[in-house]
Amino acid sequence: MEVLLYLIPIALVLGLAGLGAFMWSLKSGQFDDMEGAANRILFDDDIPPAPKKPTPKSDD
Numbered sequence: 699m700e701v702l703l704y705l706i707p708i709a710l711v712l713g714l715a716g717l718g719a720f721m722w723s724l725k726s727g728q729f730d731d732m733e734g735a736a737n738r739i740l741f742d743d744d745i746p747p748a749p750k751k752p753t754p755k756s757d758d
Contacts, residue, residue: 723729
């Protein structure tokens with residue numbers, strides 16, 4: 699039962715830290731554009747690789 703004297707404050711501190719991180723993410727705009735990230739995956743912005751140059755053949 700003495701262990702509860704340590705576990706309860708640790709749980710409260712971790713809970714408050716999680717709540718603080720969530721509030722910070724809300725304030726910094728992490729959840730403002732929910733559809734932009736979902737639609738961004740649909741567009742292919744990859745640059746196609748450059749064609750390989752032919753290597754000269756040696757006639758030895």
